[in-house]
Amino acid sequence: MEGIDSQEILIRLMNQYQNLIFSICLKLTGDYFVAEDLTQETFLAAYNHLEECPKDAEKAWLARIASNKCIDYLRAAARRVVPTEEDEIHSLENPSDEEPLRQVLNSEIMEELRCCCNALSPPYREVAIAHFLEGKNAKEIADGSQTGVNTIKTHIRRARELLKKSYRKELLQE
């Protein structure tokens, strides 16, 4: 019974705040797919700690979890990057000049994603645009085309993999 109640609470929170949480993650990380994963982690963490959720400040509580998860991800990513000599010299010369947390406009990120979706070959291009940019699920896309739901799901999965590769290449080039 408790499990079912918790799941219902989770579903309600997701319906209410999933766009907000996703936007927070996207703004802080600048990566669509990383934001997707962190949003998932945020809601799973919320589910595991539902008893700590303040009833009058659910939004702030979820936002705090999401932002902390993003900061943790960025710290881990920064540790993975090997600093070059120039970076070390710069940090030595300007010890007080700490790099601030970079916040990106979500609209810019979505524009980059659109370019990557357009660069895909059919049938993945149409499926990617419909799913990632227009927000349609597999059933809605299948209803619009003459393809089965399972085939659309496979296309979405494949498009996601291709986009991750091309999207991250562009980010690295920047």
Added chain:
Amino acid sequence: MTGRMEYLTDAELENMLCDIEQNDMVQAPPDMQERILETLKCELHKSQSLEAMEQEPFIQKTTEQLISKQDKIIAYKRYRFRVMTTVAAAVMVVFLLPRLENLQQPQVDFPKLLQKQEELIQSKYATREEILNRKGMLETVLGDVNIFADNSKWNLFR
């Protein structure tokens, strides 16, 4: 924004929330909810199976203990039987072997044996006196007959 990669303060978080809600809200992927619930289901299933596995070793162990105890009893009985038969066989060997050896080899009294042999020899072969006596007897029976060949006459035949 405070420092490098530090957690946002409450004020910063609030500002960011207002900014997003007013200008920068983006739609989450449509299958996000479905994926979260699926992940949750997998995690619940894993935790339940882990709990079951934690209990299972105890049950398995108990079953193993029962099985092995029976096996151990049987093994012990077999071992005991083997030991007893080995001991019995050793005792038999210790007591019976000398008797078996006696049966195979008859007892020989060497002094008696030698005496017997001498008697045989003595009885089988006549002594010199006996031969001479027999000769004397023959002379009396045969008279004046020279039973022994005359060497001088024998030389004639050569």
